[in-house]
Amino acid sequence: MAEAINALREHHERVTPARRAVLEVLDAARDHLTAEDVAERVDANEPGVHRATVYRSLQSLAELGIVAHTHVPGGATIYHLRHSPAAAVSHAHLQCTTCMRFFDAPVEWLAPLRERLGAELEFRLDVQHAALLGTCAQCREIESEA
Numbered sequence: 001m002a003e004a005i006n007a008l009r010e011h012h013e014r015v016t017p018a019r020r021a022v023l024e025v026l027d028a029a030r031d032h033l034t035a036e037d038v039a040e041r042v043d044a045n046e047p048g049v050h051r052a053t054v055y056r057s058l059q060s061l062a063e064l065g066i067v068a069h070t071h072v073p074g075g076a077t078i079y080h081l082r083h084s085p086a087a088a089v090s091h092a093h094l095q096c097t098t099c100m101r102f103f104d105a106p107v108e109w110l111a112p113l114r115e116r117l118g119a120e121l122e123f124r125l126d127v128q129h130a131a132l133l134g135t136c137a138q139c140r141e142i143e144s145e146a
Helices: 002-010 017-028 035-045 051-063 107-121 137-145
Strands: 067-070 077-083 091-096 101-104 132-134
Touching: 002 017, 017 035, 017 077, 035 051, 051 107, 091 107, 101 107, 107 137
Parallel strands: 091 132
Antiparallel strands: 067 077, 091 101
């Protein structure tokens, strides 16, 4: 979390109680949090922080590159601190369309795809910005038994 606070200061941004509360929640999280999840946890820790302030804080922290956000098809955007132990390895998000669970995959696994898209289509892929959809092994096993 110290890195996030230093980044705020480097951008000449204030370290407000709301931003600190959001950063603390994201730093402690070991799962994928929606803005609603963050707001609920902030409210539990700091009841005086208004929900709209949490949402604005998430937006500004994401714009500053301190918080990463991933768009999830048919679901809410998920957030995590870029420099937290949970995000120590840059990762892409995978989501099972059956059970809706998330899985993390190291971005280097997608390097061949990124390189090919860049070379052949001059397209720069941001693998952390959106979740990749598929079906997990557990759900495929259940489907095959049915």
